[in-house]
Amino acid sequence: MKTILIPVDFSDTNTNAIKYAADMGCDMPVKKIILLKSYYTSVYEQILPSPDFLLISADDIENERQKIEVQLKELMKKLKNRCHENIEIETVVSTEPIVRAIHNVVEDQHPDLMIVGGDMGHELSMIGEQIIEIAKSSPVKVLVIPPDCNYHKIEQALVPCDLEAVARLGVLKGLNTSHSWLNPKLMLLYVDPKKKHIGREAEFEASVKQLVNCYECKLHYSEDKNIVRGILNFATEQQVQLIIALPGKHSFFYNLTHSSITEALSLNARHPVLILK
Known part of the structure; x- marks a missing residue:
């Protein structure tokens, strides 16, 4: 196995899935881990006010993008500290909806496996809420990690x-x-x-x-x-x-x-x- 794709939403269950991937990479021939973050904003959100009568402006979207990039850099740093030193970590930020963003990365990078965190309803997890759609539409194998699951060698x-x-x-x-x-x-x-x-x-x-x-x-x-x-x-x-x-x-x-x-x-x-x- 060469490349693992992990969609990111910064939830606890997602963070646990990333830790699982890092630990798994110490046992298996992983060369690259890709962290994908989608921050899709629909046209309707940009032209229609929220319940608080607030419109999402271009500045709001840009500020969100910058915030995400900072969070991804911090996450990448933590992942590098936990991973085998030879594993390359890459981040991708997409403005597409998560399922479409995943398909774009799969087409460009050809990952062997996607890892997602299972959502048990304890918290809001954007990835967890769409896990069925992600798993069924993914063209590559999907590994679903429960929120409290730690990596153990697969025997x-x-x-x-x-x-x-x-x-x-x-x-x-x-x-x-x-x-x-x-x-x-x-x-x-x-x-x-x-x-x-x-x-x-x-x-x-x-x-x-x-x-x-x-x-x-x-x-x-x-x-x-x-x-x-x-x-x-x-x-x-x-x-x-x-x-x-x-x-x-x-x-x-x-x-x-x-x-x-x-x-x-x-x-x-x-x-x-x-x-x-």
Whole structure:
């Protein structure tokens, strides 16, 4: 892995995600971390008064930009003090909305991974509030860090999966070959309250071994009627350092409604979630 992109909003949960990235960079071959700050002001905000009857002027926008640049310099200084000395830190300030700003940086810089802080509602986090849209629209992998999560070397990872779409597991091969940054033991979990796996265990086991032969992995089953609860309880019991969400409609992340995804990420106070593409 060469480059990490981190959208910035200066919230506590965002700061924690940046610390996580710095500590992770000491274990993995990271060459660059990009800190992206968006300070988009819509046309309506510039021509219509606020509830206090105040208009946002060009001077206000410029003052905000200067304030952001000072904050970014301070953040970059702290990050350099925490990072491996060989990691380059770059800052980008954009006047575009955050999702568009992210896509512009991805197009220009080609990062391998984006890291965002999960928002549990304890504070106002502009990035956290848009985490669903950011994660779903991102063309690169997204790592969501819970607010109180510290970095631990990733030795075991949990992959929730629907074995009716077992072919999706093929995307895992790229993690330990193309970027050389992730090679944990894998625990594949099929949460199956309808017990469709019974009698097909050998079939599923053979399919998994064929698709994920580059990892040490083991297949597990849960019959919990609440899929999210089953996943998070298993992750806690097994003390995994990462949950990996597969792409596509059969992913536990993508196969939920918007509110359920938000609830799942809010309930997940311990484990980083890597959303694959």
